[in-house]
Amino acid sequence: MAKVIIIEETTKNPITLMGQRAGVCWGANIEDAEKNYKRGLDCIISGHHRVMEYVNVEMILDGYSARVIREWYTHIGGAPTRLQASTRYIKYEDFKYVLPHTVEKNLEAKAVYEETMKTIAESAAKLENEFGIPREDAAMLLPLGMETKIVDKRNLRNLIEMSHQRMCTRAFWEYRELMRDLCNALKEYSEEWAYLVDHYFMPKCDVNGYCTEKKSCGRRPKKED
Ligand SMILES: Cc1cc2nc3c(=O)[nH]c(=O)nc-3n(C[C@H](O)[C@H](O)[C@H](O)COP(=O)(O)OP(=O)(O)OC[C@H]3O[C@@H](n4cnc5c(N)ncnc54)[C@H](O)[C@@H]3O)c2cc1C
Structure with a gap:
């Protein structure tokens, strides 16, 4: 079964970290974790999303198709990086798909x-x-449906942008399942992650209040309606 594994280098307390980074620029007391948390929350609620770029996420995506990973790679904001399983060392007799x-x-x-x-x-x-x-x-x-494994590193801002596109009903079903697995893995990682996923990981129609897709699923009305 495909899975997302969050690696320990992922920022454990992302909201606190964001508040700490912003606090440096505001000459604030950055030794106080509670104040950092509150400041981090204020930043993201106010839409100062540059701070999200300090939040590191490193993960292993294992067992998803080469096709969905090809789509994953299109999310290039913030210059993410990754390693992918080689196709040179596959045993063809038993490649998984x-x-x-x-x-x-x-x-x-x-x-x-x-x-x-x-x-x-x-x-x-x-x-x-x-x-x-x-x-x-x-x-x-080898087909695009074959399973692959990647080690991926990107920031919170990139993942939130990704969620807007890929939690949309119009996105490829496997990508939507991958987003579900990712949200669950992050929510389990820490309470601060659970807050961020619950409040910021959503399809773009929830962000806009209306659907921007030409072929709408009807979840939200089109803007012109
Ligand atoms: C239903 C659907 C169908 C799709 N079909 C296709 C398809 O047929 N072919 C295809 O190739 N892709 C397709 N995509 C993928 C899509 O078009 C984007 O490539 C993908 O969502 C990643 O790009 P992004 O801008 O959303 O994310 P990111 O690259 O992570 O960018 C996030 C944000 O960062 C900013 N940004 C990123 N790069 C730059 C830059 N160079 N300059 C300035 N600002 C930047 C922008 O504000 C951008 O919105 C599809 C997606 C969906 C949901």
Whole structure:
């Protein structure tokens, strides 16, 4: 099962840290954790979101498809970084892949899907073992649905921006599930994270009060309505 693992280098008390950083510029007492917390909260409520860039998040995303990770990589605000599992060291015979819910529910579709994955695995192995094709070339056959693993590092502001796009009903279903897993993992990490997720991680229609998508899901009215 796919999972998000929050690494210990992630800021444990993000609101307090934001207040501490802002306090430096205001000549405030930054030794007082309670005051830092209150100042951090004031900053984000007032919309001074630059402070969010001091909050570090490091995590492992494990078992999501290469396809959803490709979408994850489009969120470049604040210059995040990451490492991704190599496709050179995969054992083709048993590479894992994501099974979409729609396919899983349809037995005939499931058989076609699984058979295709099996053929890819067998063909890749054949290219390498029978024809001496280098592994990096045989790996070109690997599908976007294959599972991958990344170690990711970015800031709070980037993740909040991401939530606005990717918690939208129009976003790819696997990305929405990944956002759900991410929110849960962060909420478990600390109380301050639970507050931030509950108040700032939301689809853009909740931020705007109306839907900006051309094809709306109807969760919120369109602006012109
Ligand atoms: C329904 C849906 C369909 C999509 N379809 C596609 C698709 O077909 N193809 C595709 O490639 N993507 C697609 N996307 C992804 C989307 O268009 C963005 O690429 C993705 O959301 C990341 O970009 P971002 O600006 O939201 O986030 P970030 O890159 O993290 O940026 C966050 C914010 O930072 C600021 N910022 C970031 N970079 C700069 C910069 N260089 N200069 C100034 N300000 C900056 C902006 O204010 C931006 O809003 C889709 C997304 C959705 C939800």
